[in-house]
Amino acid sequence: MKSNKIGTIATLGFALFAMFFGAGNLILPPFIGLNTASDWFWAIIGFTLTGIIAPFLGILAVLKVGENISDLGNRINPTIVSVLGLITMWLIGPLIAIPRIGATTFEMGFSPIFQGMPTWVGCSIFFLVTGVLSISPNKIVDIIGKYLTPLLIVLLLVLVLLGIFIPVAPAEVSTLSPAKSLMLGFMEGYQTMDVLASIVFAGIIIMAVKDKGFNQQSDKIKITISAGLLSMFCLMVIYGGLIYLGATSGYQASGEVSRTQLLLYISNHILGKYGVYAIAIAISLACLTTSIALTTAFSEFMENITKGKLKYQWNVVFCCVVSLFLSLGGVDKIIEYAGSLLGFVYPMILVIVLGIVFLGNTVRSKFPYVLAIVVTGCVSVLPVFSSYGIATEAIGKLRASLPLSQQNLEWIIPAILAFIIGVFTAKKAKS
Known part of the structure; x- marks a missing residue:
């Protein structure tokens, strides 16, 4: 009832x-x-x-x-x-x-x-x-x-x-x-x-x-x-x-x-x-x-x-x-050391959530989501290296070269591009 x-x-x-x-x-x-x-x-x-x-x-x-x-x-x-x-x-x-x-x-x-x-x-x-x-x-x-x-x-x-x-x-x-x-x-x-x-x-x-x-x-x-x-x-x-x-x-x-x-x-x-x-x-x-x-x-x-x-x-x-x-x-x-850990995990969860809520009905293939999550994780882990003092000069330059890095949002553009590439790859694989 x-x-x-x-x-x-x-x-x-x-x-x-x-x-x-x-x-x-x-x-x-x-x-x-x-x-x-x-x-x-x-x-x-x-x-x-x-x-x-x-x-x-x-x-x-x-x-x-x-x-x-x-x-x-x-x-x-x-x-x-x-x-x-x-x-x-x-x-x-x-x-x-x-x-x-x-x-x-x-x-x-x-x-x-x-x-x-x-x-x-x-x-x-x-x-x-x-x-x-x-x-x-x-x-x-x-x-x-x-x-x-x-x-x-x-x-x-x-x-x-x-x-x-x-x-x-x-x-x-x-x-x-x-x-x-x-x-x-x-x-x-x-x-x-x-x-x-x-x-x-x-x-x-x-x-x-x-x-x-x-x-x-x-x-x-x-x-x-x-x-x-x-x-x-x-x-x-x-x-x-x-x-x-x-x-x-x-x-x-x-x-x-x-x-x-x-x-x-x-x-x-x-x-x-x-x-x-x-x-x-x-x-x-x-x-x-x-x-x-x-x-x-x-x-x-x-x-x-x-x-x-x-x-x-x-x-x-x-x-x-x-x-x-x-x-x-x-x-x-605690908040200080949590910042870098959450900065690594949060973007990947956001990619999952936003992808499913706004694109879940139109993009049915799993591959675009997987690719976007993996790429997001690879990018969002870069600040973690810096936070714990293990970043090399190359890692620092790589992060600085990414769009929106000054805003700590360097993962957004790579995630979007990865998702788009994943969509086209999945379509090509089907055909």
Whole structure:
């Protein structure tokens, strides 16, 4: 039996919002706003493209070919999509997302309340709780997720609205051009990692649509698009508002800007000391539920792909230990090393998503997609060499010679050309 369409759209829209809204992502927008100043609007556009619209398109891509990432693999290439899926699980698991969540919890949640607490103590407590609750799920996790995430959203809406109507300071004149401000937002959107998560977890949303009684493809697409538009609007309000708050924060730093300190500074000026405490507690508990969800997903994934050789419980322990070790470097260090890794993987996922969504019905051959993905990977790996100091002069010159390299988009033209060549090659092979 079909559920009420409007009610279904609202329910799934907020479910999508909850899926993509991460407490660990809150530290990104204010930093963007601070750096783009009066050009904050252009930064919002850039961040929206990669941090909000692209994840939604990821779900649509899976929906167009089937119901999960396996169907996406069958449409393009099972091996390539499986490898990218494995890399994605590690990135949104113990390599980037989970340690960043732990570090964010310490810097945003523990430090303001327990001043002077050593980093290793706070992070150890966080990952001990994450591990215990991941191995032995408890109803407390559901309670935190059900009530604390909405509370955090309400607090953030209050923060954003007060900051808009009573800004801390006027936005300074930007030292960046509008194009560079847009690109800063675009590249920071990689750090949300939501487009990576979208192709892995799309099956959850698609199954929810079917459970509501909408089994026809046209109905599923309409419901998903409507729910996606609702979730994107909610994300734009919060993320866009936080970018504006960063631009009007008047924050002055003597050295490098700490993303967590910036958000605490803004919260303190707008909500006061007790408002900071409320946000600190809400962020800590919201981060905990996200950490448990990602730890559980990673551990189950590793158990499944190894056919039970790596047991779930040991995967949880491994995930928490690795995440603890990496979290000790702090949020900004994690974001720093994550940039090059995401800059390598994100473009390949974008090629898959954009290709299937916009060309999937007209280009049926697998070869153009495979060629575009491989070429994109070969080009997007070049900045990784530079980031880790292993780039030769030849690699540096090669990257500099590519169009859009100054904007870190050197992969776009090669990807388009590879796709076009793949189309003609596939047609020639058929004839």
